Amino acid sequence: MRLAAGLLLCAVLNGVSHRLRPQAWPLARPLAAQASVEDAALFSVGMRRLAADLELVRLLIYYGTPQAQAGEALEPHAEGARVRSSAYPGLARRTMRILDKDPSFGYVALYGAGALAFNLNRPGDALEVLRYALSRDPGNRQYLAYIGAVGFHRSGDERGVIKLLEPVLHEPDCPTLIKHMVAFLYVRTGQRRQARLLYREILETSQDEGYRAMAARALERLGRGG
C-alpha cells in the first residue's frame, strides 16, 4: 500500500516535470540508426555536450589532416591555397552530426560553414550547414550574417562579404578561420589598416598556433608594404 502510494507520488512528480518540458530535447535524431555506440553510451549518462566535444575533436583532426594527392595543397587554411573543392567530402556531414548532438554549438556551424564556403569553395554545402544550424537555433544573428556572406562570396562580392561578417567578428565563438579570411579580404580590397588590426588581434588572441604564425607572416608582409 505504501509502495503504491510512493509510486503514485513519483508519477505525479514526473507528470509535473513532463509539463515543465513539453518537447523532448533534442529528440528523434539521436535515436536514429546512425547514432554510434559511443554516442548512445554518452547520451545514456546525460552527456550530449561531451559527445559533441569528442566529435569536434575528430572533426578538427579530420580537417587538419592534409588530404594530399599529387600536386595538391597541404595547408588547407592558408590564404590563397588552392585546395581541391572535392576534398574533405565528409566535412558538412560531420558538422551537422555535431549540431544534432548540441544544437547550441554555434562555433561548429560557423567553423564548418566557413571552411566549406571560403576554403573549399563549396558554398552550397556551407549554406546547407547554416540552414541546418538555423533550423535548430532560429534567429541566430551570426548564422544569418554568414548566409548572406556566403551569398556574396558566391557572386564574387568581397566587400559584401566583409560588410556582413564585420559585425560578428568579435563574437566569442567566431572561429579564427573566419577572422583570417576577412583579414585576407581586407588586403585584397586594399583596406590595409583594418587588415593589420585584425591580423594583430589574431596574433594576440587566437589559441591556434597555425593561424598565429600565418598572421605574423601577413603582418610582416604588410609592414614591408607587400
Added chain:
Amino acid sequence: MRRVLALAANAWRENLRSRFFLLTLAFAGIFLYLSFILGALAVEQQARVLLDFGLAFIELMGLAGAIYGATTMVLRELETKTIYLILSRPVGRGEYLLGRFLGLMLSVLVSMALMAAVHLIMLRLKGWSGADAYAMAWLGGFLKVLVTASLTLFLAVFSSSALTAGVIACALWSLGHFLPELRFLVSHGAPRAAVAPLTFLSWVVPDLQLLNFRDRLQTVPGSGPEAGAAVWLGYCALYCAVWLALAWGLLRRKEL
C-alpha cells in the same frame, strides 16, 4: 533531529577517514589532467572541452560515491552488526536512515565541491569565465546524484544485495536521462501492451534530464531550463522524500 545530525556527522567522519576522499581526489586529479590534455586538441574550444569533461567527471565520481555509499551503508551495518549499538538506543529507524543518508550526501557534496574548486582553477587558467552557469551545472549534477542515491538506498534495503541495488541504480540513472525519449516512444506508434513496462518506468524513474543543466549550458530557445529553482528543487526534495519513506517502511519491518 539531534540524533539525525549525530548519525549524519558520524557517517561524514567515517567517510572522511576512510579512503573515500583520498580515492575521489586522486581520480579527480588524474582525470582533470587528462581533460586538460584532451582540451588542447580542441584548439579554440579548449575551455569548452575542459569544462564539459570536468563537469561530467565530477558528476560521475559523485554518482559512484553515492551509489557505493547508498548500497553498502545500511547493508554493511547489518552485516557488521554496528547497527545493534544504534538501534538499541532511542533512535527510530527513520531517523537512522535519514541521518545516514544526510551524512553520505554531505560527503558526496564536499568531494564534488573540492573537485569543482580544482576544476574552476584550471578553467580560469584557460581564460574561461562563467561562474553562474558553472554553479548551475554543478548543482544540477549534485541534485541528480542526490535523487539517484535516495532511490539506491531503497533498492539496497529492498534487495539486501549491494550488487543488485548498484546495477539497478546504474540502469535507472541511464533511463532517467532518456526519459523524454522514453515518453516519446510510449506515446508514438508502439502497441500499448508492448510498451506497458516502459510506460510504468517513464512515470517512476527520476527525471534526470530535468536536472541536466550541464547539457544545457548554452541553450537554444525553447529548450533551456524550463522552470524556476523552486520547482526543480521541490521535485528533488519530494522525490527523495518518497524513496526515503519507502526505504524506512521496509527497514521498519526488517528483523535485525
Added chain:
Amino acid sequence: MAEASALEFGSVTKTYVSSHLGRVTRSRGVEELSLGVAEGESFGLLGLNGSGKTTAFKLALGLLHPTRGEVRVLGRPPADAAALAQIGFLPELPYFYPYLTPRESLRFYGRLSGLGGAELSDRVERSLELVGLRRDGDRRMRDFSKGMIQRAGLAQAVLHDPRLIILDEPVSGLDPLAVKDFRDLLGGLCAAGKTLVLSSHSISEVEKLCVRVGVLKAGRLVRLIPQSEWRAAAGGLEGLFVETVR
C-alpha cells in the same frame, strides 16, 4: 504482568521465516517464553548454542518482532524510545566503526542516547575510566584487541547510566585478568541497584554475579534456578545446568 518487572516475556514465540526461490523455511527462535526479571535483580540466561538466548535479547530490544506473545521492557513495549533510553546493551562481539576512537564512539552513542554538553563529556570520561580505556581513548579502534573492544562495548552500554543492562556473552574471549575486572565492574553495577540480564557460557561467572538463572533449551525456558538452590546443590550451578540440558 507484575508492574515492578524490568523485563517481562509473556508466552513469547519467535519463529524465523526465510524463503529462497519460493521455498519457505521456518526455524525456531524461542517458544512460549514466559519470564519476568524484577527491577534491581541480576539474572542469568544459560543455554547451549542456538537455545534462543540472543533471540530473547533482540526481542527485548525491539530488534526482532515476536511471532506471538508480548514483551514489556521497563513497563513499555520494546523499541519504545523512553524504554530504550533506559537500557544499556552489550552485544556478543560488539563491532565499532574502525576509523573512530573510543572517545569519539562514546560521544556518538551518548548523543544518540540523548546526552549532550558537559554531561556527555563527563560521562564519556567516566565510562572510559570505568573500563580502563582512558589511556587508549584517542587510538583508532581498528588497532584494538578483542579484549579492548569488549571493554569499549561495556563502556557504551553503561555510558548513559541505564536502569536495565543487557549483556550477551560479556566475558567471551577475555583473558582471566579482564574477566576479573569485568566481574568487579558488573558487581558494582548490581550493588548500585541496576537490573542486570546476562547470558554466558561461563557458568562460574553467572554463578558469581547472578541471584537467579533461567535455562533455555531448544527455545523453551525449561528451568528457573534461584541462588539458594545452586548453593545447596553438590555440583553447584554447573551440575544443575548439565542435568537440565542433557
